[in-house]
Amino acid sequence: MKSLRASFAAAVKRRRMELGVSQEELAVRASLDRTGISRLERVAPNITLDTADSVSRALCSSVPGLLGESVSKEQETAASKDVFAARVREERVSRNLTQEEVGDRARVDRNYVSDVERGKKNARLDTVDAFGRGLGVRPLSLLKSDRMNG
Template sequence: MEHLQERFASAVRHRRLVLGLSQEELGALCWPVLDRTGVSRLERTAPNISLDVADSIARALKTTVRELLEGTDGAAKKSHPTKAIFAQRVRSERISRTMSQRELGEKAGVDRNYVSDIELDKRNPRLATVDAFARALDLDPLALMRAE
């Protein structure tokens, strides 16, 4: 299965091309979060970026992180930052499974305190972390980016 960061990088490249933007133009729209070389590196190597950076890139592409990953090209709607949605969804999914933060942390390979910080929206998780939490909760990563 393709990792979330690879899916995101591929979706960014596709969306950029659909909009007719060069890497330089996208970099200018993302400045200071990303520049042309950062866009190039993202598309080539699919780095493990944070959800805040992913949100900035999606806004520059006039969409949302979730829409990019789902492959829908709808115009961005006013929405909560992906990080806040992720925090809320992790907590609700964990509680619905009657899991403790410690149990979720063990399944995701992180400390219980990190789970707490994620749920309180105090951390800026990277895409690999979203993947780890999704696997621990037996969900598709996109489910953790959809508002309830």
């Protein structure tokens, strides 16, 4: 299975090419530098959800939308970090898991799980993958609000 980071990188490049936007123009729109976009498209950096949001919005989309998921208008403007925080907590509670159990499964510290759930951590794409594995869900489902996961 392709990592969320690799899927996002491929989707960014595909969408950028569809729109006829250069790496330099995308960088300006996303408030990044051109080399950052080049590295992102080559799957080099493990970017944060805030950066993924900036790039997605610069491409007139959202992170889930860019990855081919149908999203509502609300989802298009929702901060991925906030959606991720709420979804991790919802999934953990629905499975009657403690933060420590999720941390063990995702291979992160329990305190990190707590910080994510409270929106205090700006997780990276690889971390979203790890939480997906730890909770037994598709990582991308953790970036869509529950109402849209139907």
